Amino acid sequence: MTRKRAIIIGGSMGGLFAAHLLIRRGWTVGIYERISSELAGRGAGIVTHPELFRVLEACGIDSSAAKVGGSVEGRRVFDREGGIQAELPLPQVLTSWGKLYGILKVALPAGCYHYGKNLVHVVQEDAKVTAQFEDGNAVTGDLLVGADGIFSAVRLQFMPEAMPNYVGYIAWRGLVEERDLSAQTAQAICNHFAFSLPSGEQMLGYPVAGADESTEIGHRRFNFVWYRPAAQDGALKSILTDVDGNTHALSIPPNKIRLEVIQEMRDAARRTLSPQFSEVVEKTQQPFIQAIQDFETPRMVIGKNIVLLGDAAFVARPHVGMGVTKAAGDAFALAEALATTDDRAEALARYETARLAYGAAVIRRARDLGAYMQAQILTEEERAMAERHRHPDAIMSETAVSTGIAA
Numbered sequence: 001m002t003r004k005r006a007i008i009i010g011g012s013m014g015g016l017f018a019a020h021l022l023i024r025r026g027w028t029v030g031i032y033e034r035i036s037s038e039l040a041g042r043g044a045g046i047v048t049h050p051e052l053f054r055v056l057e058a059c060g061i062d063s064s065a066a067k068v069g070g071s072v073e074g075r076r077v078f079d080r081e082g083g084i085q086a087e088l089p090l091p092q093v094l095t096s097w098g099k100l101y102g103i104l105k106v107a108l109p110a111g112c113y114h115y116g117k118n119l120v121h122v123v124q125e126d127a128k129v130t131a132q133f134e135d136g137n138a139v140t141g142d143l144l145v146g147a148d149g150i151f152s153a154v155r156l157q158f159m160p161e162a163m164p165n166y167v168g169y170i171a172w173r174g175l176v177e178e179r180d181l182s183a184q185t186a187q188a189i190c191n192h193f194a195f196s197l198p199s200g201e202q203m204l205g206y207p208v209a210g211a212d213e214s215t216e217i218g219h220r221r222f223n224f225v226w227y228r229p230a231a232q233d234g235a236l237k238s239i240l241t242d243v244d245g246n247t248h249a250l251s252i253p254p255n256k257i258r259l260e261v262i263q264e265m266r267d268a269a270r271r272t273l274s275p276q277f278s279e280v281v282e283k284t285q286q287p288f289i290q291a292i293q294d295f296e297t298p299r300m301v302i303g304k305n306i307v308l309l310g311d312a313a314f315v316a317r318p319h320v321g322m323g324v325t326k327a328a329g330d331a332f333a334l335a336e337a338l339a340t341t342d343d344r345a346e347a348l349a350r351y352e353t354a355r356l357a358y359g360a361a362v363i364r365r366a367r368d369l370g371a372y373m374q375a376q377i378l379t380e381e382e383r384a385m386a387e388r389h390r391h392p393d394a395i396m397s398e399t400a401v402s403t404g405i406a407a
Contacts, residue, residue, distance in 0.1 A: 003028045005141035007131050009119050010148030012039060013097075014310025014327035016104040018145050019112065020059035021335035029112055030139060032131065034148070036116035044097040044173065045208045045223035047321035047400040055328035061107055068103065069095025070207055070215035077195045077392040078188070078274035086392040090401075092193060096208040096223070100324065119153045122306065129305045143344075144306045145334070147327070150295060152312035158302045164295040164315060166250060167367075168374035170236065171292055171318065172226040172265055174284035178207065179218055181283065185276045190222055195395060198272035202227045202373060204399065205280060224280050225318065226269075227292070227373045239289060254288040262287060292317055292370070296363050301352045304345065307334060314359035316366035321400030326362055330355050369398055 004027050008015045011033030019029045033039070048069065056063035071093050079085040105113070118134040122144060130140040146154030150164055178190055188194075189205060196203040205224035209215050230236040240248040242256035269281035281287070295315040300308045310327030333355050337347040371385040389398060 004143070005030070006143045006145060007032065007129065007139055007141040008145045008147055009131060009154055010034075010146070010152075010310075010312070011113060011115075012147070012149065012310075013101065013104070013324050014147035014312070014331060015145070016101070016108070017055060017059065017328045017331035018147055018309060018334065019108060020061070020104065021055075021331050022338075023109065023112075024058075024060065025335055025339045027143075030141070031108075031113045032117035032119065032133070032139070033113070033115050034118045034153075038115075039101060045206060045225075046095050046097055046100060046324050047206075048093045048095060049322065049325045049402045051402070052325040052328050055325075055332045058332060059104070059107070061103060069093050069099060069209065070220065072191055072193050072206055075193045075195070075396040076189070077197060077396060078276055080272070080274060082188075082275040086396060088393075088396040090193070090396070092400075094193070094206050094208060096213070096221075097324075099209045099213045102213065119148070122154060122157055124303045124305065126304070142305060143338075146302075146306065146308045146312045147310050147331075149311045150293065150315050152308065154302075154306065155297065155308055155312055158306070159298070162295070162297055164293040166232055166236075167292050167294055167317060167370065168231065169227055169229045169292050169370070170239065171290040172228065172281075172287050173224065173290055174281070174287035175208070175221045175223050176280050176283045176285075177210070178220045178222055181222065181279060185279050189276050189280075190217075190220065193400075194276070195392070195399075196274040196277045197390075197392060197395065200229060200373060201272070202395065203273055203277050205277065222280055224277065224284070226265075226273075226277075226281070227370070228268075229373055230291075236291065240291075250291040250293065252289055254286050257287075257289065294363055294366065296360060297356075299352065300355055300359075301348045304348075307348060307351065309334060309355070313355070314363060316362045317370045318366075319369035319399055320362055320366045322362050322366075322402075325402075326359065329358065 006022050006027045006029045008031045011031045015031050022029050053063040074089040077086040120134050121132045123130040128140050129144045132138045146152050190207050193206045203226045207220045208223045210219045240252045243258050269278045297313045300313050309330035334351050337351040341347050368385045369389050371382045372390040
């Protein structure tokens with residue numbers, strides 16, 4: 001019997017999950033990644049959820065905490081003087097993008113992952129679909145999975161009007177070696193999911209694997225994310241004007257950030273954050289900027305044989321900590337739907353119905369949690385949500401947890 005072939009565009013988390021799950025259900029899979037070298041996530045931290053572990057197990061991957069990441073015992077909010085303002089016992093497993101990517105990538109069959117494959121066009125036929133790449137090569141299969149991120153080339157071809165939306169604030173992000181922190185700071189924050197809460201802003205951080213992917217105490221890194229309002233035509237434009245005087249739209253290479261912008265950020269940390277987080281910011285060698293966006297696709301199925309998943313379909317503000325888990329859930333739902341019926345149209349419709357509802361719920365939840373950090377609060381509903389979700393107890397109990405998110 002001829003095996004069905006899936007073409008996966010995008011070799012990040014969503015693409016890797018989709019590949020594993022389809023392979024285990026009898027598909028032949030090829031992953032086509034635009035970047036020509038090994039992917040890197042700048043050490044970005046990932047919060048895990050029970051669904052993520054279930055999907056890892058479905059991929060045949062050991063999902064024990066010791067394999068995936070390290071644990072924290074709970075959450076702490078620090079006041080301006082460095083005292084513990086509030087505390088919540090909440091054990092949780094945290095990992096890094098690089099560690100989880102490596103676990104998924106190494107478990108793939110040899111030869112199915114292809115680098116330097118920049119998609120230029122997709123051709124749909126009745127039963128087949130063909131991906132054409134910039135290098136002149138093409139590949140034809142039974143299903144094409146668009147797992148190529150927030151600016152998906154697959155989505156752009158078929159839904160050019162569906163674009164992400166900047167939401168009025170940025171995140172400064174960075175990593176510092178645990179061993180570089182003072183003993184007092186390491187003891188206070190490195191075994192917790194920690195917060196510092198200047199007015200209208202939010203700083204959070206937690207330990208992730210070290211550069212060698214070690215999760216041993218003393219060998220980890222501390223990952224921070226500092227949300228700060230930035231109006232698109234004001235502060236954001238200035239922040240994204242680089243060392244050469246060029247203004248970028250919504251992202252900037254870390255090595256192009258002007259020194260005075262980084263210095264202002266460090267000065268603000270000393271003025272407004274707890275001493276622990278001020279030290280973290282000061283000792284981070286190369287902070288980088290993430291303009292916070294969200295995106296909600298109107299559909300996840302295109303024609304008879306193209307689907308979207310992960311960030312190509314939905315991008316939520318990071319406060320829910322659900323990006324990787326949602327991509328994993330999308331991939332699982334797709335593989336399950338395809339395995340339960342030979343009717344491709346029925347399977348894809350079932351996938352779309354379930355994951356559109358779930359993605360929309362995640363987006364709503366993330367917007368509610370982030371409303372108080374927007375540069376402008378435009379509606380009464382946003383104002384009510386900003387008031388509700390800005391208190392320390394609410395932030396500890398609601399940030400990066402699955403509670404409250406349902407399809």
